[in-house]
Amino acid sequence: MSILVNKDTKVIVQGFTGKEGTFHAQQCMDYGTQIVGGVTPNKGGMTHLGKPVFNTVDEAVKATGATVSMIFVPPAFVADAVMEAADAGIELAVIITEGAPVRDMMYAKHYAVKKGMKTIGPNCPGIITAEECKIGIMPGNIFKKGNVGLISKSGTLTYEASNQVVKEGLGITTAVGIGGDPIIGLSYKELLPMFEADPKTEAIVMIGEIGGDLEIQAAKLIKEKITKPVIAFIAGQTAPKGKRMGHAGAIVSGSKGTAQEKMEALKAAGVYVVESPADIGATVVKALKEKA
């Protein structure tokens, strides 16, 4: 079992024929993901990587039955692409694109919610169900099948966490990179209950960072509804105030959104909060032992 995507998930790629879209679609197909086609306006009718190209998402959905779209279009066009996917009845859009304007994502997200389409990202590595389906840019070989769910705002830190879990002899059910922008799609509060409901997932790792209050919202939800052990690391304990740390959303404004505040809230909710990012794997082992 897993959450959101599995070996049967049919995926189209928006921005299929571009350089990034092409490279990563091929990597996903090599991993086993069912990429059933792609969309590039004015290239409809072509075949790319052995799959059909469509002019619109609507056509692609009707012809292929795809339910998920992986989006690689440039930042200026990403909101349009997301809204087109929502309009065409896509169930989940995975937005890899980095650099989308916040205002655009605000409109796109509101429309997606209205249409009942889930979104992941933007500016994220994507989602992977280990050894079944990879929709994104993460290195698939790092994610071995297992019983740990993973939710993370950061790309390479997701790989780091998964690698530590795997080195401990465990593995991953599904890993979701939710992105570090100010407005993102699915976050902890939606994904934690999904992992709670997934029979295969026995522990959940969440990687957060400074800025915003998604981790605080997560702490509240964990206290009330999550029975599986949660292990958390919050990046940016040493980040200075008022400086944007790479990710658009990773900024401590005034005294709000610090790592300390998030770590305390999570600790109070019974989460295993690790101070050193090197201790994630070992703490998962410890949490599972204590649960047993």
Place this chain on the structure above:
Amino acid sequence: MNIHEYQAKEIFRKYGVPTPRGGVAFSGPEARKVAEKLGGDLWVVKAQIHAGGRGKAGGVKLAKSLDEVEKIAEEMLGMTLVTHQTGPEGKVVKKVYIEEGADIKAEYYLGMVLDRALEMPVMMASTEGGMEIEEVAAKTPEKIIKVAIDPAIGFQPFHARKLAFGLGLGKDEQKEFIKFASALYNVYMDNDAELIEINPLIKTGEGKFIALDAKMGFDDNALYRHPDIADMRDLDEEEPTEIEAKKYGLSYIKLDGNVGCMVNGAGLAMATMDIIKYEGGEPANFLDVGGGANPDTVAKGFEIILSDPNVKSIFVNIFGGIVRCDRVANGILEATKKVEVNVPVIVRLDGTNAIEAAEILRNANIKNIIPADDLKDGAKKAVAAAKGEL
């Protein structure tokens, strides 16, 4: 990106948000000319730096004669202002803004920002004008009135009324305030602003509202569609090393410690700073070299890190995914040929082909390059090296 007060007020005027009349000056005589042109018998000389808290630090002064305008401007230009937002090193004043004096009957705070939890902009108002809004929020949160604005309906009169009643404004004043607030909403949305603060917003004796101060920040990702605003960027207000890094697609922020960090990915870069502190050291910087970590970016990274004389060791922490570690290892070796690295470099490469990468580094047998087994080992060695204990 942030802009100066005088630039924000230029944008305000375009949208019909009232501001006092004023002009920029780069010298005392220039300031005098601006004041002369404005006329009247009372002026305000304001230091233009990208930081709040200027008033308390001596960056905002009243002048009652043209001689006084010139004298104050001359004193202010070149002065280092230290406010709670500049950090202890302060900021050098390179331009001043001369404004006509205003008839202040009451002072308020008015601001707009994205509420990340609600995923829509909020407008905030308070009767505590002139006070730090952070302080008001901490001590008397009931004095801040907030309205969230669903972009699907835009700013409506009821939003403005809620704020106006919260501020205790009378009937005639409300009309003026609604006009002001609606125009401000357009400034925010049309220009992809990230933040607007007017502190203070003043009510004049005639019951008009005027933005006496103005602070604006913008979404960097949207600047491509606002070339006029992008042109307002003032490089004097930014760290030269951060500007240089950006040119090469690197994201660099200088800190006060002595362990340099070079990492791929923003989250891992923050985590690397954290683990250095956890292991008893102090990080010298945040540096994200991006996903690629090729020889050129790595070489530039070394150059930028080493421009900080405090750096005593460097921790290279790369998690190789699609970019394989063996390639990164070769890139690091190549980079050390381009840039002279005279401090110990601890290299931790993990992920795809990590074992091959370790062998490449070992075989190269360069004295300064010390391979690490994992994240913890790397952090420990980097901290020890900075203390001269490795």
